[in-house]
Amino acid sequence: MTLAITKGARNALVFFAILATVGFFLPDYRLLVVNQHLFLALNVLALNFCLGLGGQISLAQGGMAGIGAYASVIAHSHFPQASVIVVPVVVLAAFGFAAAVSRPMERLGEGFLAMATLGVSLIFTNVVLTMGEVTGGSAGLMVDSRLYVPGLGELSGDRTFFFLFLSVMACGCWMFAALKDSRPGRALLACKDDPLAASSCGIDRAALRSLSFGLGGAVSAMAGVLHAHYGGFINPEQFSLELSLKALLFLVIGGPGNLVRPLAAVMILETVMSGMQFLGEARTLAHGLLLTAALLAGYWRSIRPIPMLTIAARSVAPGRKPM
């Protein structure tokens, strides 16, 4: 048990150390790419709370990130220097919203739940489109306000945001690991393995899953907040269903329930894919092949563990279910 924990922690440490080192040495304009990937990685982590712990397939990550981004930008346009209050309020509200939405959805069967979370994403896009007066509609919003921290001043620049993304991710990872090893975490894993057996043991499934779903929503919203103030421009397309699907894809590649592997998968595969520019139209095909290979590699390893490859993060209690 203790050995397993140190192993997981060590992998996380290596991952963050490599990222931080890369962040120190890349020139600013290259860091932008890393930050764009980190935004996706945060959403993968968020989905990991829902799917990896709670066993709920969610397609709401894009919508939740969008809610965070739009809420923060609109709030900042009214209270320009109140980031210290606005950001926590937005994140807490996202937590509350996601938790509240998850309650009735938990009553639905598995397939229906995925559809309902899909609905959250689609409703978000449509609300943004129809409330053009406030949200700028499909043309999007220019973000003039920056995040303001008393004592530090306004936060801007690629490196600042790189470390902001990184620290939010580190916090998220710590929360994930802490939750997984706690009593509710065990209960969540039990729900994932067999919902009926878990409830018959006296586990309040709806409450537990609203916790994991809420945390996922909060992490996504936080990612959205950072993304909006970093990029300086938001439109509904950035938070479309594509983001949710990408998050799901990378989580499946890395293995739901695993902490570091899905995040590493995002950073490595996305970097490789953005380096395929020279392929032109053939790029889409190459992306598809690469992702398929990654999926198959994950599956192959899960049926035939190879010592060389299993050095990467092994979860405390794998609790993996065939997809």
Place this chain on the structure above:
Amino acid sequence: MFPRILIVLAVLFLCGTPALAAEATGDPILVGGLFAQSGPAAFVGTPSRLVAEMTVNKINAAGGILGRPLKLIIHDTESNPDVALRLARQLVEAENVLAIIGPTSTGEGLAVKKYTEEKKVPTIMTVGGDPVIAGGNFGPFTWTFKTPQRTSTAVEKIYDHLKAKGVTSLAVMTAKDAFGQDGLNHLKNLAGKYGMEIMAEETFDPKGTDFSAQAFKLATASPKAVIIWTIGPAGAIAAKNFAALPGNKPLVVECHGQPGPEFLQLAGPAAEGVIMPATKLMAPDSLPAADPQAAVVKAFIADYDKEGIQAKFPLNTHSGYAYDALILLQAGLQKAGKADPAALRDALESLTGVVGVSGVFTITPEDHNGLTTDSMVMLEVKDGAYAVAK
């Protein structure tokens, strides 16, 4: 296990440092070109790139600008705003370009604009949407210019034409994307000025494959004309849906993004009688000899054909935008007299009467496009071909 971290760090130290040193600014004037050569906007972006290369070769063959050759560094934005921003930053921070031509789609334009405005990089965009040079909520546009006609110019051209024909009751059907929304806003805002009454409006998903429901709903309001605002195949699908309606059909008006051979192919017989505003590129033979654009348009079409671009990407209304952007850049640099971003910007903002393919540009601090309704013609589809609408 600890040494392994150290090894990884050491390796990163050795090979992770950036190798890109600033390039010595030699003779050529460096300009960045951002074109969507893949993804949904590729049908505009790829020919734009070819036209840009053709134009640069032509400028260089004629002695370059200010006695220096022009060098265009081209990147593919993949029709993706994130990628467009990355490449814009690469152009400015690593490749030290003087100015940027492009990108192709409005979303990419908005993503790039924030950065180029902050960094003070003159950017001549080839995007359709107005927000990049609209000001207000979309931020200042001090360093941003665009060559395609404004949405409002196209709307005015349509309203002028309809008014002359005595059509005043309208229905509008706009795409749910940024381009469609932009069109809807201008159609509504300008309706009063031209005495147009909008009886009904509908929106649609530009990726959809059938809009019969919307077409039927709009037709029940019995307008005289219906204006369809979208780019790509959806416009042809909508025209087909209207043609399939029973009873009296409204006059179908497409937006300035449609004119091109694809529309005729896709809409087939349903295209008959459809009218739309276009650049003069689509009606070269109807131009009177006195038209200042006549010579430029004809020379452009001849070059387009000669370079073999016509064979791959038959000429459409968008074909000239990259040419115009480079012509503006050339005129701006010549006026500025030196390859300096601030001087170039000031010169661009005060250009008058620069004759391009899309029109005669007269740029002012308030108007960073510089084209009026005179730069467009109304086309009508007759016997499967475009003709100037009477």
